[in-house]
Amino acid sequence: EADIYQTPRYLVIGTGKKITLECSQTMGHDKMYWYQQDPGMELHLIHYSYGVNSTEKGDLSSESTVSRIRTEHFPLTLESARPSHTSQYLCASSDWAGADTEAFFGQGTRLTVV
């Protein structure tokens, strides 16, 4: 079982609220990722990081922001939640050992904005 944790698992929140989705891993991985997944659909990369103080945007444009102050922690923040942000958010990490490495995923946060 992967040592990567996301909290909360489920979040229902009103429009306009600021939210932070937490992601932590205990594997010492340098690379971390955030994916967005709608039900029954593919995952889209929205953010990734190579290590501390590194943040990059992914393929899918997102209004969310991320930070990487510590190796193990990669939180995602939405300053003002909207119903269009309703989705599942999956955090993942991988070892910085080149391309041939698997990604380890957290259990996901299912966000509903009402």
Next chain:
Amino acid sequence: SQQGEEDPQALSIQEGENATMNCSYKTSINNLQWYRQNSGRGLVHLILIRSNEREKHSGRLRVTLDTSKKSSSLLITASRAADTASYFCATYSGGGADGLTFGKGTHLIIQP
């Protein structure tokens, strides 16, 4: 942009039968990976095949890769009810956004 595309989108078979899922992709890759996702949960890595490999086995899983056709297949032999899940192929190209690119997945249902 979408890279992997799984086929079929959904598959229902009897327990004990073999399940085959296919994945096609568009650009050159460093490796292709298969993941399983149980309903509403995170993804679990199943197997990775490098671009210079043609076939790989892991337990009841067999993966093939044909880079000339830009396609891969995942075979699950002797299926079990616990294999019911969505299966995704993911490719790593090493260019652009530096992460795995996933397809839409195949939803596999194993009937007891």
